[in-house]
Amino acid sequence: MWKASEHRFSVLGLARTGVAAANWLARHGFDVLASDPKPASELPLDKLHPAVKTAPGRNEVREGDVVIISPGIKPNTPAWNLAHEKGSQVLSDIDLFGRLCPCPIVAITGTDGKSTTTALTGELLRGAGYKTFVGGNIGLACMEGLDDLTSESVAVLEVSCFQLTHCPSFSPAVALVTNIAEDHVEYHGSMEAYIEAKQQIYANMGPGQRLVLNGDDPEIAKWRVPAGVEVRRFGWKKEYEVWADDQAVYVDGRRQHGHGELKLQGRHNVENIMAAVAAVEGRFATANRFLPALREFPGLEHRMEFVATVNGVSWYNDSKATNPHAATAVLTAFSERFWLLAGGYEKGSDFTEFGRLVAAKTLGAVLFGVTKQRIADTIPSGHPVHIVENLPQAVAKVAELARPGERVILAPACASFGEFKDFEHRGRVFKELVRHLAETRGA
DSSP states (O other): OOOTTTOEEEEEOOSHHHHHHHHHHHHTTOEEEEEESSOGGGSOGGGSOTTOEEEETBOOOOTTOEEEEOTTSOTTSHHHHHHHHHOSEEEOHHHHHHHHOOSOEEEEEOSSSHHHHHHHHHHHHHHTTOOEEEEESSSBOHHHHGGGOOTTOEEEEEOOHHHHTTOSSOOOSEEEEOOOOSOOHHHHSSHHHHHHHHHTTTTTOOTTOEEEEETTOTTGGGOOOOTTOEEEEEESSTTSSEEEOSSEEEETTEEEEEGGGOSOOSHHHHHHHHHHHHHHBTTTBOHHHHHHHHHHOOOOTTSSEEEEEETTEEEEEOTTOOSHHHHHHHHTSOSSOEEEEEOOBOOOOOOHHHHHHHHHHEEEEEEOSTTHHHHHHHSOTTSOEEEOSSHHHHHHHHHHHOOTTOEEEEOOSSBOBTTBSSHHHHHHHHHHHHHHHHHHHOO
C-alpha cells in the first residue's frame, strides 16, 4: 500500500472524480498535484483541499507520480500520452477506491440499465440491514464515500467503461454486467476495445467472488471468465439461476415475486431487477430480508419517469436512453403503442433496427435534433413521422397528435450534446415543457 512519505500523485482532470480523489489523498497526507486544461475561472478550485497543488490551464504530470486520470480523457490524446509517459502507474478513481476500500464492493457495468440496477442493489442491501454506500458513476464520486466505510459496510458502484480502462488491480466481491451493445466507439476507437474495457471489471477476480452476467446477451455468452469465480446468470430462460417469465421472477427455480407486486414496471426493468437480485441473494441476504425494499423501489429520474397526465395523455421521461439499444428497451417495454419523441446528437449509431421497431411499436414518432433525418430514413414508409428542429417544437407537435388514453415517451436514442449539457438537463427541460403544457392546457 502507498505511504505518504514515499508516493506522490498527479490528478489529471478536475471534474467530480478528480476533485474527490485529490481531496481524499491530500486529507491523508499525500503530495498531490491537480491539473486541468480549463482556465482557473472555470475550475472548482475553491472545492479543493488547501494542500492540493494546482496547475490550471494545462495538463501536468510529475515524473514518477501515480496518476489518477479523468475518465473523460480519451485514449491517445496528449493528456493520455502524458500520463503514460511520466506516471509510474495510471489509475482511475475506481481502481484507487478498490485498493483502499475496507469492505466488499459490488461493481456494476454494462451498456444499459446499470444506473437503475446500481440504485436498486443499494436499496436491497439497505433493506437487508447493511450500511451501504452507492456511488461511482452515479451520485457521489466513489472517493467521497470512502472514509465513512467500515468492514461491515457494502459499497455499490456503477462503473463506466471509461473508468475501467485504467483498473489494473480492481477486484470486486461481486461484479455485474447488465448487457453489451454498441456505444462509446468514438471514445475507444472500436467495438472490440469497448468490450475489452467492460471485461476489466472481472479480469482480476478469482475464487470466492461472484460474477453476475446477462445470460441472454450474445456477446457476453462468448466471454471466458476466470477460474473459480461463481457465475450467476439472469434472463428469460429457465436454465439460469435467476430467470423471469411474463408473470414473475424465479431464483434457483423458486418463485420469488410477481411483477405486479412492484412499483418498478416494464420488461427492461424486470431485467434490472433480476440482475440486482442475482448480485445480492445468497451472497449478502436471503429474499425475505430484501423483498420489502424491492417492492417499494420506484426507479430513477430520467428512466421511464412518469411526468404528468395532460388532458388524458400520459407523459414519460426516459432521457437516459442515449443510444438506440437503450431506446429499444423502451420500445419493447409495453404492449400498447405510444407516441415517441427521439433524436439528438450524432454518435455514429446504427438506427436500422431501431427504425423498424419504431414502426412496429409506436403510434408515430416526432423527431428532432441533428439525427432527425437519419432516424427518419430508417423508419418504414407509411408510418407517421414528423420532423421538427428541437425538443420544445417536438413537445408542441406531439401534444397536437396524442389523444386521451395514449402515452408519450421521450426516449431520444441519441446523446444530448449540442442542445443540452447532458441527458439530465434534457430530461429536466422536457419535464418543464410538459408541466407548462399542463398549466396552459389543463391537467
